[in-house]
Amino acid sequence: MNRQKTLSKNSVGWLKEGVLLTIGVTIVSLAVFFFLVPSKASVSSIAGLSIVLSNFIPLPISAITMILNVLLLIIGFFTCGKAFGAKTVYTSILLPLLLALYEKLWPNNQSMTGSAELDVLAYILLVSLGLSILFNLNASSGGLDIVAKIMNKYLHMELGQAMSLSGMLISISSALVYDKKIVVLSVITKKEDELKDFILHKLHSGATIYEAIGAYSMDTHHEIITIVNKSEYQQLMRFINQLDTEAFITVYTVSDMRYRPKI
Numbered sequence: 268m269n270r271q272k273t274l275s276k277n278s279v280g281w282l283k284e285g286v287l288l289t290i291g292v293t294i295v296s297l298a299v300f301f302f303l304v305p306s307k308a309s310v311s312s313i314a315g316l317s318i319v320l321s322n323f324i325p326l327p328i329s330a331i332t333m334i335l336n337v338l339l340l341i342i343g344f345f346t347c348g349k350a351f352g353a354k355t356v357y358t359s360i361l362l363p364l365l366l367a368l369y370e371k372l373w374p375n376n377q378s379m380t381g382s383a384e385l386d387v388l389a390y391i392l393l394v395s396l397g398l399s400i401l402f403n404l405n406a407s408s409g410g411l412d413i414v415a416k417i418m419n420k421y422l423h424m425e426l427g428q429a430m431s432l433s434g435m436l437i438s439i440s441s442a443l444v445y446d447k448k449i450v451v452l453s454v455i456t457k458k459e460d461e462l463k464d465f466i467l468h469k470l471h472s473g474a475t476i477y478e479a480i481g482a483y484s485m486d487t488h489h490e491i492i493t494i495v496n497k498s499e500y501q502q503l504m505r506f507i508n509q510l511d512t513e514a515f516i517t518v519y520t521v522s523d524m525r526y527r528p529k530i
Contacts, residue, residue, distance in 0.1 A: 284404055285357075291404070292358050294397030296365035298390045304328060305378040306386035313339075313410030314362075329366035336363060339413040346417050354406040355413070384494055387451055388475065391492065452503065454491045456514035462491060465506050470499050 299314045317331040324331060336359040343355075369376070380386055418424050456462055459476075466474045474493040495503055507514050 284354075287400055287404055288354060288358060288406055289361065291397045291400035291406070292361045293365060294400070295394050296362055296369070298393035298397060299362075300366055300369040300373075300376065301379055302386045302390035302393065305376065306383045306390065314366075327367070327370050329363045329370055332366060333360070333363035336360065336410060339410065343413045343417065346420060354404065358401065358406055359410070359413075384451075387494075388492060391451075391453060392477070451492065451494050451518070452500070453517040454493075454507065454514055455488045455516075456491075456507070456511045458511050458514075459489050459491060461510055462507065462514075465510075466491070466493050466503070469506075470495065470503065472499060 299312075303312075303314060304318060313335050314328070314332055317328045317335060320331050321328050326334075340356060340359055378386055380389065454462060463474060463476070466472050470493075472493055472495055474491050477490045477492065478487060493503070504516075507516065
């Protein structure tokens with residue numbers, strides 16, 4: 268009897284996790300399809316790399332994402348073994364399948380905001396929600412996490428550094444396709460007033476501030492998001508390095524940001 272109750276509880280637990288995993292991946296897929304793809308941004312993700320590769324490979328983005336994720340899973344299983352469990356396999360396969368579904372349902376998908384900048388900001392906010400659900404379940408959407416674990420094992424790099432390096436390489440890959448670049452920076456720092464003042468009055472640029480809550484600690488922070496060109500980016504990075512060496516910075520390289528009216 269006790270064994271049956273235990274099995275029943277385990278089944279409910281697995282079902283709950285499966286539902287939450289599906290919700291998390293669905294949110295990520297919606298962010299990618301409706302905001303990342305129309306923005307033509309090469310961000311630090313496998314989806315971002317797929318957008319770049321779609322300019323050279325005559326396949327839909329969903330198919331390229333599936334191929335990349337399957338290849339990474341195979342490499343991951345051979346190199347890292349048990350580090351890749353059922354959750355990673357499930358999320359890595361489900362994401363491109365959902366993208367393929369959206370491509371069938373909305374074949375002429377275009378920007379919902381009419382602005383590449385707003386598309387990227389919407390993507391950041393929505394994908395952060397989806398990933399927070401996955402991270403709370405000790406899961407991910409695959410892709411770069413697999414690359415980072417492989418680099419961690421064979422290059423002896425910290426996971427955070429491996430994620431940053433692989434993401435940076437993907438962002439740089441957009442240079443193969445696009446000529447003009449605009450950089451989106453997301454910064455979390457204890458010295459947000461000084462940073463905000465520098466952006467507004469020194470760079471004469473704008474910024475958007477969001478409330479960010481850590482999934483594990485539940486601590487509340489303010490996330491400052493700004494869009495700058497290459498020159499401003501260099502100035503801003505120098506200032507942040509001097510201001511707060513512990514600042515958490517995420518960089519997105521957004522390409523071809525000119526607004527094209529719908530015809």
